[in-house]
Structures are given as C-alpha cells and as structure tokens.
Amino acid sequence: xxxxxxxxxxxxxxxxxxxxxxxxxxxxxxxxxxxxxxxxxxxxxxxxxxxxxxxxxxxxxxxxxxxxxxxxxxxxxxxxxxxxxxxxxxxxxxxxxxxxxxxxxxxxxxxxxxxxxxxxxxxxxxxxxxxxxxxxxxxxxxxxxxxxxxxxx
Numbered sequence: 001x002x003x004x005x006x007x008x009x010x011x012x013x014x015x016x017x018x019x020x021x022x023x024x025x026x027x028x029x030x031x032x033x034x035x036x037x038x039x040x041x042x043x044x045x046x047x048x049x050x051x052x053x054x055x056x057x058x059x060x061x062x063x064x065x066x067x068x069x070x071x072x073x074x075x076x077x078x079x080x081x082x083x084x085x086x087x088x089x090x091x092x093x094x095x096x097x098x099x100x101x102x103x104x105x106x107x108x109x110x111x112x113x114x115x116x117x118x119x120x121x122x123x124x125x126x127x128x129x130x131x132x133x134x135x136x137x138x139x140x141x142x143x144x145x146x147x148x149x150x151x152x153x
Contacts (some may be wrong), residue, residue, distance in 0.1 A: 001115050002029055015081060015084040015085050015091070018077055018080050018081045018084065019077075019078075019081045019085070019093045019094060020095070020096070022074050022075075022077035022078040022080075022081055022127050023074070023093075023094055023096050023097045023100070024074075025070050025073045025074035025077060026070075026071065026078075026094075026097050026152045027047070027072070027097050027100050027101055027104065029067045029068070029069075029070035029071040029072040029074060030067075030101055031101075031104060031105075031108065032067035032070055032126075033063070033064065033067035033068075033071075034059045034105075034109065034110050035063050035067075035109075036058070036063035036064040036067055037058075037064075039061060039063070040054075040057055040058055040061065040064075068103070078094075078142070085137075089131070089134070092127070092131040093128070093131060093132070095124060095127070095128055095131075096128055098121070099121050099124055099125050099128065102117065102118075102121045103121075105106045118141075
C-alpha cells in the first residue's frame with residue numbers, strides 16, 4: 001500500500017516491533033480494565049439478569065473507557081502486524097502478553113501468584129523463545145529466502 005519498496009532487511013525487525021507495540025497496548029488495556037472492574041465490584045448472576053444498572057456503573061468509569069481505548073489502539077497495531085507476518089508466527093508471538101500480564105499483576109495489582117503458575121509462565125516464556133528463534137526461518141530452520149508479503153494493488 002505504500003509508495004516505495006520496503007527494505008527487506010528491516011521488515012522482520014519492524015514487524016516484530018509492531019507485534020510488541022500491539023501487545024504492550026493490549027497489556028495496558030487489560031490492567032486498566034481490571035482496575036476499573038475492581039472499582040465496579042464483583043458481578044453476580046443477579047447483576048446479569050438486570051444488566052442496565054451494571055452497564056451504567058461501568059460506562060461511568062473513566063478507566064473502563066481508557067481500557068477499551070487501549071484495546072482499540074492495540075487492534076490497529078495488530079492489523080498492521082497481521083498484514084506483514086504469517087498468522088502462525090504473529091499469534092504465538094502475541095503470547096508475550098500472557099507472561100507480562102502475570103508479572104505486572106503480581107507487581108502492580110499485588111495479586112498472589114502461586115509457584116505452579118510461575119512454572120507455567122516459565123514454560124510459556126520458553127515457548128516464546130522457541131517461536132522467536134524461528135522468526136525469519138523456513139520449515140527446515142533455514143533462513144527464509146521468500147520476500148515478505150507485499151500488499152496487492
């Protein structure tokens with residue numbers, strides 16, 4: 001869609017950075033929405049059977065709108081990433097938010113994270129490293145010689 005040819009050496013690095021930006025906005029959105037919902041309180045079945053007061057309470061929270069805005073910004077960056085990367089690479093890289101959310105929930109929201117959950121986070125993190133190592137490789141682990149996906153006219 002852009003006028004010039006991209007520098008093929010920069011496309012993988014820029015694409016990876018775009019995924020990370022999308023994930024950073026998504027993580028920020030999650031933390032913001034969690035904070036907003038903590039202020040709303042626990043939602044019970046009675047609240048769901050008559051949802052208007054609950055909806056009014058939620059939409060009255062600035063943090064609720066801020067969280068949705070952050071998700072919207074994340075979605076824009078995600079669409080850019082999807083236009084540049086195979087889904088089979090972009091989606092697993094998006095898993096970085098699963099690791100970051102647990103760490104930031106522990107640090108910022110002071111949530112208790114049991115040892116078994118930390119073990120799971122480490123396993124996910126190791127998987128992300130493996131996926132990251134495949135970045136720019138073909139199915140045999142060799143450097144990918146195919147040019148990046150170019151937009152159609």
